[in-house]
Amino acid sequence: MVVTVYDVAQATGLSIASVSRALNARPGVSAATSARVMRTAADLGYRPNEVARSLVAKKTQTLALLVPDITNPFFPELVKGVQSVADESDQLLLLLDAPSEPDRLAQRLAALHRKQVDGVILVASELPAATGDVFDGMPGVFLDRAGSGGAPSVHVDQEHAAYLATRHVIQKGHSRIAHIQGPVNLTVSALRRSGWERACNEAGIASGDNRVFPGDFLEAGGHRAMERILDAADGTTAVFAANDLSAIGALACCASRGIRVPHDMSIIGFDGIELARYTSPALTTVAQPIRELGEQACALLLRRIAGEPADDIVLEASISHGGTVREWSGRADESSGGV
Template identity: 65%
Template sequence: MVTVYDVAQACGLSIASVSRALNGQPGVSQATAERIARIAGELGYQPNEVARSLVAGSTQTIALLVPDITNPFFPELVKGVQSVADENDLLLLLVDAPKDADELRPRLAALQRKQVDGILLVASALDGRTEELFGDVPAVLLDRGRSGRHATVRVDQEAAGYAATRHLLDAGHTRIGHLAGPEVLEVSQDRRAGWARALTEAGLPVEDRLVLAGDFEEEGGHRAGAQLLDRNPDLTAVFAANDLSAIGLLALCAERGIDVPRELSVVGLDGIELARYTTPALTTVAQPIRELGEAACRSLLALISGGGPVADVTLPTRLVAGASVHVVNRDAAVAVGVPR
């Protein structure tokens, strides 16, 4: 490997002069700096990034921790983070994030030993322990409420759950079940709260029997969906807390010969690309997934630069109408724009 010493020998200059030139420091004329750069390039010299990081106090590395990279939601989020990292010449580490804080602790400790410049963490059950877990490393939380000094980037999950349920109510449904996410997660709690608020505003009872918790995966949606429908055979609609759960429910309906949407209307939440290709195409409340990643990375860079407190960011969602909702009264058809 070509070193600074080799470049200095080839240039007939001191190591100190060559080092200053290669690091853009003063003390070397422009003509000399250009000659050093040319000879270094001819020799195939590559700067020692580890040494540079020790001098600068920065590794130019950030970490993104996500709970399930197999979920189609997260690759799109990673793309958003990666695009901003690339713009700023940062290396992005992708790490699996256990939902339990005690399991998460050793991975965060390892990242601190690696001296990453900052950490992005997607929703986990941290029980308000972020100060203890992150230490002095700048961190931004995604899909969580603020915790201590750590900024958040999120959508209003309660409002998203409300919008999904309101869409079903506007279509004339009055028996609407909820296929929830893991009970320990804040996003699951918020989406359920949105479902409950919409029912309450419509003067409908909010019953525990109308809710079954899945695991945000297709299999969990299939399993919990079966229990939900068996417990409530009179349901005409279900709001699934994420698209994968809704897809599991659609598979269950196909197995049981339940016509979606004529016999059961289904609305998901997330807006993953796969939702466009289900049968029928899934109606969903879409999160701006890539934009969430971009905004989170920008917030983290602001924290790393030490420019002062970073404001929390809340991005909007939007309803994407597919073909999985049936209008059960003519008056509602105008309100929601869903074909009968």
């Protein structure tokens, strides 16, 4: 049986108006009366009607998080960060797929607006050049992507992080570094390639199209790209993969070909997913602070909902040393460990 305000009023002998004021911590009832109402409500098992409360407050305490590929291990770690802050703030978090097609994405955001969610965090694969108000009038935050459409973002400088990864390999003595690229239609792929190019150009190392091999941010794409790199037999000694899943596919390809990593080939990834710690050897990668990205995005969205100022937040990436990059002296040997 559902216990109502009427039931609490009957049990206490008070008016419904007095009970409602006590339950909602509004003035007009004494502290003693309020305490009696709260005790009685708890004894009866009364639960407030959140729908009714949301109609009065014009807030549903519901947030939406849209991500492009929940099967990618990067995104569950991101979700954990968002969820932790949502839980602390007593917010319900809805997790939805972010369609890659702009029209479908707009339809999904419009549906969330109709459902009266308080705000949206969006990890979009790609957005059209002229986006306008992407969030359809709702408070919104872009996550893991630079913002647009007047909304702030929480992200890592993708180009600079890729530069750090490539420079790390160069500092280990490698001068023939291939790049396994992400999907060519994504801005994030272009930014990571740009960082690789900048580090190579700065060191006077070749970075032309013949050093770039197409991938798809998945293990299979990384495996195929690594096959092409090995088949080219052009003296490549190191590979910068545009994400960790691509790097893991490249590792598997090397193992199947009898190529020893890092003795014969060094590989560095991008993201810092938990899975990278458990490859053999453990993957060296430029790690994004994944959980912190999610936490900061949710906190930023809550500030936007409250009407507070909200600016972009750019976090730092760092090299996570595994065992797939080693010093290169111009020959393969057994003496050097990975870093």
